[in-house]
Amino acid sequence: MDKPIVKNLGLKPYLQTYERMHQFSQTRNSQTPDEIWLVEHPPVFTQGKVGKAEHLLHTTTIPIIQTDRGGQITYHAPGQQIMYILLDLKRLNIGIRDTVGYLENSVIATLANYNIVAMTKENAPGVYVNGKKICSLGLHITRGCTLHGLALNIDMDLTPFNNINPCGYAGLEMTQMKDYIGQINQHEIANFMVNEFITQLTSGTK
Template identity: 70%
Template sequence: MKAENIIIQDLDIQPYLQTYQAMHEFTLNRNEQTLDEIWLVEHYPVFTQGKVGKPEHLLCKTDIPIVQTDRGGQITYHAPGQQIMYILFDLKRRKIGIRDIVSYLEKSVIDTLQHYGIIAYAKADAPGVYINNKKICSLGLHIKRGCTLHGLALNIDMDLGPFKNINPCGYAGLQMTQLKEYVSPIDRKKIKQLLTNNFIKQLTN
């Protein structure tokens, strides 16, 4: 399927639960003719727990809400200043495997960071994108009826403090980083364009 048949929506800042429910409604109501969509969004502060997430990875209680989700992976943190890209794709129709789509997501972030001269990489045993052993991007997916929900979260310019209240993605002592530590100033619109273009490029290669 060609890239021009993808709808890209910029949703600005949204409450997490509202977007979570909207993703599920979209997936339940889609059919074989429904175009795939990319949702670009930021969320108000929230911890999200993966479907197999272990409660001990929340190190201490805070005022930040915790939401149980059906994505893969453990606990992570979302807040304004973090660019999220949700992909609502029919993998069956596109004949793409889950491992491939994870690689496409990781590569789209790696290529985006390379635009700024930043060397980033993925790890086979720990999904996401890293710079010098610090994590800059988390990802988690859920597959329903052959279609993807959820996606990636790229740290741009946010308060990283709340990550200290968790074992990010289940890894004790994992340090988080963000783009503003390497680039200034940051054009947020440019980041969105790079991220979506690089992801779509993976699909069409």
Template identity: 70%
Template structure:
């Protein structure tokens, strides 16, 4: 909740000259429910807290070993739409995975990034005063078991996967740098 509040404070206190930021964080084990999330997608109650958020999408799971990338962009100033931002997020993950020779793809009807019909990255955004909050969650090296207690992103039977299932050696700093660089490289300089 501390990062959630900091993200909102940052957005509320921005002005036309505030530099956009990217925050790279990890969260303790938590289920987060999007603003339109349906409670029936939590299949089994556990001791993992469920937190209501203002991002889009349904329920997902966050935990150590998952790379969260929050993007705090003034999309009004940059003159880009929300669909473009979603594409940029998906593309930066696809390019990062391609660096490891992993073929990944996005689905228009179900935002996120997939490998062999398994989801490796979830997305959720919120727009406030023409600025984005929230971002993506890329599964790197974590316990995926809690995903069995939910319909991930509202999809019954959706299997989740993670980078460690495809890559023997993982350099977290390299992943952070790749995600950031690939995301920034797509942004228009307006």
């Protein structure tokens, strides 16, 4: 397989990125190279397509945006590394379940590189450390291609998560890499994670 093109978008408004992601997916064809976008967003709550209003516990000044990804409500802010994957699964000949596994495994391997032991939970997509969620993920498939991806908490203000049931789970505690390691180099972490994901993807499509 040809390796996806990796783009580091920096800090971008959520809605702008969301629209750009859909535009890319609507105009791509069978020859369009896959892409992976690394991005951060200003503070925003995003609601999944089957998200329930009751998972927003308190109204705040933080905007809430309805999306078409899977999952319930979550929170994005600077210091959280987002990785959007724009992949043609039909061309790669892999399924959605495998793709979720590659995402989760790439995060677990990244955290292990910093001596943080993480794991997945059955029927609760994402990655967890000591029972607390450190990475959320949600995907959408259109025309056999993926949109959205994962969000890894690195060094951010976790307080706004208290205003929601994260990913629809009441009482779920959130955590971040800063709670476990001293020195944070987000660029280094992001590069390791994306390279690990591409390795997972490559090994899965041989």
